[in-house]
Every structure is written in structure tokens, then in C-alpha cells.
Amino acid sequence: MDLQVPEQERHFREEVRAFLDESLTPDILEAGRRTTSVFAPVKEAMAWQRILHKKGWAAPHWPKEYGGTGWSVGQRAVFAEELVRAEAPPLIPMGLQMCGPCLIGFGTEEQKAHYLPRILSGEDLWCQGYSEPGAGSDLASLNTFAESDGDDYVINGTKIWTTYAHHANRMFLLVRTRRDGKPQAGITFLLLDMDTPGITVEPIVGLDEVPEQCQVFFDNVRVPKRNRVGGENDGWTVAKYLLTFERGGQDYAPALGVQLQRLKQIAARQTTAGGGSLRDDPVWAHKVAACESEVLALSFTEKRIKSALSAGKDPGALSSMTKILGTELQQRVTELGIETLGSQALVWQPQALVPGGDDEPLGPEYALTSMAAYLNARACSIYGGSNEVQRGIIAKAVLGL
């Protein structure tokens, strides 16, 4: 047991750093600094993806044959760390992180040949049609129905919380193809073009006044059966595969660590009535230390997962924890963000966050993002399986309750 970093990884970090230094343009960096969500502004995120794609680095976690990098688990972690350190905007995950892996696991050769290169290049922007107004935490109760009609399915129903549906040209979605039996057993995984007749997209304005989410309505939308991924009524297997593919795939600790360091720099600039800086205020320091020590713990939980994966072992229960811990620590860091700024965090200039917007920040740039980030982060314990559902999984699957 040791913490030695392989020589190769150290060189790799330098290589990544040098590449990021020369490739991140000021526009892309500004978008990164002003991103207050998991979802970066489309234009800049896609511009950044094209740069990474040119280098062959858009999807490090994909198998090499499909355009992945063939990096070790450790190298991938180094790459992810350097991206957050450089304040690069995160790539939009629906294609690269979600649909792509499903296609790699279950797609036909034809589907893979058609869609995967377009996901990598950014030519296609995907959205994820999972949740419905009546099916959130209880996803298996989804009710959007796809009626078989010759070589097509005809879809009727609605999806909600569909991030960036108003920007996307493709959607992967779960539909019901059978009403009897276990709810999970009658679900099918489909791909569709967003310009198919019968689709209506209505953006939903969030707490942060950003229309990031959408509701999507399907009125007799015709999708060819060749757009099915996996078997009919076997979509739940495809959807679940995504979860195993993602296991250990997302590390929260590196970004949290960077955010806490930034917070300390901000606190150092705030003068207290006692004349010192807020950073030296014992209460503030104590709260940040409590958070930071938990981030340290999480980073080692994440390392344990990666170590197990590298050794070809199943990280098992540990990977159920990271979504809960990562999102709740994320929320705490954003709480500390608005606390650190006090009244300065209340100044609300959403237009100044939009890249290229003409609203100039009234205060320092760091004060611009804290409230929007706090508001947006409330969603992360709700989406992707609410944290209540995640705790239920630990209770049942891990503790056997």
C-alpha cells in the first residue's frame, strides 16, 4: 500500500497542463469561470469540445477503438483534475457521458458507426428523455408510450427536466412499449431526431432564471425501429448499464478542492469589522476546514474506487456513496460561497453571466457567480436519482435492510 504517483502520470500531468495552457481561449475560459451549473454555455462548451476532439481527448473514458484515449484510470483522473484547475467549462455530458456509452454497450454496428463520431466531434448535441411529470424518483413508472406500427414506433406522451432539449438535435429516451408486467420490463430505449414532426419543446425557467431544463411533448412522433438500442422492452437494461459505465467515472473531489481554494482567496479579500480578513476569522475557518476535510475523505473514497477498478475489481458499495457525498458537499461549498460574500452575493445580474452579454458586473467577477451557483446546486440532490433514492439504495443493496 502506498501513495506513489507513477512517473508516467507526473509527465502526463505536465503534458496536459501545457496543452490546456495553449488551447483554452479567453472566451472559453470566461465561460468556464461564469458557469454556475453542471451544464456550461452551449457555444463555448462545444467550441472547447472541438478543440479537445482535434487533439483526440474529447472522450478519454471511451474504449480506444471508438475514439477514446486508452489512458489508465490514473491518467483520466489527472486529466479531469487539470481541467477543473484550468477553469475549463465542463463538456456537455448527454452525448459523451450518457448516450455514447449506451451505444458502445448496446448499439448496432450501424448505430455506432453513425452516431459515435458525431458525438465526439460535437456535430450532434444530445438530450436525455428520461423523467416525466409523473415519473421522477420513480423512473420505472414512466408512461410515454411507443406504439408499434410496422417499421416504426409512434410516440405519445411527455418528458420533463430535459436539459438543453431546446439546443439539442437528438434525444435518447426511454419509452413504454408494454403496459403489463413489472414496470421495468416494458421499457424501450430509443434514439430520435429533434426535428421529427410532432415534437414540441417548452423551456422551463429555473430558480436562477436560466432556461436550462425543458418539457418535451410528443404528439404521434414517428421513430423508425432501427433507432432502438437493445431489445424491445429491454431498455431498462440499457439504462442500468449506463450506471455501471459511470461508476467511478465522475470524481467530485477535484472540483470541490479547487472551489475551496478559490473561496479562501475571496475570503482573504473581505475585511471584517475587527480589521482582519474573513479568511482568518475562526468561525469561517472552522466551517471551511470541516468541509475541506470531508472533501479530503471523499477524494480518497474516489481513489479507492479507482484503485479497485484499475485492479479489475468491483468497487461495490463505495460507488453508491459518491453521488450523495459529492452533491451534498457541492451544495455546502456553494453555501459557503454566498456566506463568504454576505450581501455582495445578493446582487443579481443574470445577464452578466451570459457569455458576450452586455451587462457589466457591478462588483468583482467572483461575486457574480456565487448566488447563481448556490441556486443551481439545489438541483444536484434532486437529479440523477434523488439523494433520498440513493440512500434507499445503500440501505437496501448494501446494508440488506
Add this chain to the structure above:
Amino acid sequence: MNFSLSDEQQMLADSARRFVQGQYHAEAHRNNKALTPVDPTLWRQFAELGWLALPFDEDDGGLGAGLVETMVLMEELGRGGVIAPYLATVVLGGGVLRRADAACRARYLPDLVAGELQLALAVDEQERVFAPENTALQAREEGGDFVLSGRKILVLNGDQADRILVLARTSGEPGDQHGLSLFLLDPHSQGVTLAPHRLVDGHQAAQLRLDAVRLSANALIFQKGAAFAPVREVLDEAVLALGAEAVGALTVLLNDTVEYSKTRKQFGVPIGHFQVLQHRMAGMFMALEQTRSLLLAATLKTLEGHDDARQAVHALKAQIGRAGRHIAQEAVQIHGGMGMTDELAVGHYFKRITAMDGLFGGADQHLAAFARA
């Protein structure tokens, strides 16, 4: 000991609730994302209802009501999610003028009570943790006049105010309680720049820039160098008002969440059937009632002049921040995705409660002050 409202106080509560429910268009105000002047109809109604006269002495044209009446009204404004500059003009601005000399009161209070004067109090400064004594903005004496230079941020209602009360330093260093003076500023004076902006909760404020603004000694509200004590009293009253507003807003957050949990079904049952959510809503309820208790403690101790009144005010402000965050976050979480939208009232109350912690110093600061008190 008696925690019941008098008949008059109950009437005020009832009429305020009727007005807010019947005549205040919460959704329209909520959906307005532009910088707009104070709704003149609404403000006139506030005047007609006597709300603008509430805390002022009868000799000054007021109703001579006390902190309990303001508490009653603010709770209803909080419950209704009312976006209006009552805190800025009546509690903060009015709170200052109420303590000013007779000439100043006679000059401004009748207009305030009639709904024809908007006010703002400018204390906060950029990158300085909120505290009146943390003021750095300089007022330099020059031939009997004062010349003010510097910047104030988050001046509530500063974009609409006919007069802005500016806390400035005539001597001493930031951190000193002495040497603070309060100036009545006409925002049209030369050298004044206002940058209006919205707050996250839909209220409006401005950043105020003063470039060698020359004011005569008449602009001094209190004695030179002696503004700290009265300003702190006014800020205490603002915390009490905010606490009442918080109780109103938190009541809505709890009630809406409980109702939603009874109707929203997942896994074949209303989500309120799940014990994990029941316990959390029980926790929200307890946090709300503890906030109400501290509101009463702080209000009555202040009203009666108890020695530990200020300590109770600190406890209340800390509770607004902590319980407010707890209840508001649970409300959004239990509403799920719907809680994240701009459509439901829950989101608006969430943002208002969040903003309250950011005003007049946050929970940690007030707990530290509680410990020192």
C-alpha cells in the same frame, strides 16, 4: 406574560392578510424581472391602510404603534411574498428619521406617511463584512461643509429613494464605533452616481458612488461622530421586521411543502407517506416554531428595554439564517424538480429567505455577537 394580540393588533393582521391575498398580485410582481419604479397604486394603498404611518409618533403624523404592530404587518407581507420597499423606506429610513430632530421629522415624515417619499439607508461597502462600524467611506470637513467620497453597495431601494441616508466616517478608522456620521443625501446632488440592480429575491437596490459630494452641516442627521448607536438601534429594528417577514415566508414554505407531499405520488403513494419525508417536514415545523419564539423573545425584550434584548436580536438573526436555510432547502428538495423552477411560489420564498441571511450580517456573525453580548 401574554402572547395574544390585542383587538387592534388582530384587526391589523386580518386586514393585512385580506389585502395581501386579495389585492396584491404576487405572481405578476414575481414575474417582473425588469427594474421598475415602486408600484404607485400599491404604495398609495399602503399609505391609505396606515401602514406607512405605523411606527411614527402621533405628534409626527404617525399612528404611534410599536414593534408588535410592525411585526404583525411584516409577517403578513412575508406570507404574501410582497415585494415592496417597506423595510427600506419605513423601517430603515423611517427608523432613522424617527430618531432625528424635530425640524427634520417635520420636514420629511409627513411626506413619508403620505406615500410621497421613498428612502434608503446606505451602510454596506464592497469587500467589507457588514457592520456599521466597518464603514470606510470618508466625509471630510471643509469650510463647515462635508465632502463625501467612496462607494456604498446594496443600498436597498437606493434606485427609487428620494433621499438616501449615508453612513460615513468623519473620524477614526474602520472598526471604530466612534467617528461615524449619518448624512441625508439628495441623490440628484452633484457627484452622485447610482447603479441600480435587482437582488436575487426580486427586490431592488443600487450601488452608490460618491465623488467629492459636498454637503452642508445641515445634512447631518445625528451629531457628528455619534451615528453608531442610533444606526445600530435602527438595524436591530430591521432585524425584528425581517424576522417577522421570515416567519410569514417560512410558514408558506412549510405549508406548501406539506400540501405538495400529500398530492405528489411516486411508487404508488403520496410521497408524504414516506417516513423519511415525514420526519423532515416535522423538522421544518420545529425550526419554524423556534423562529417564531425567537421573534417574540427579541421583539418583546427590545420593546420593554431588557438588558439582554440585543442578544435576543442576534439570536433571531442567526435563526433567520439557519432555520431559514434549513426550511427553504427542504422545501425545494421535497418539491423535487418543481421546486427548482421559477413557476412555483416556493422558489420565490426560497430566494427571499436566502437573501435575508445576506442582509445585515449573516448567521455566523450574529452568533459570534451573541456569544460576546
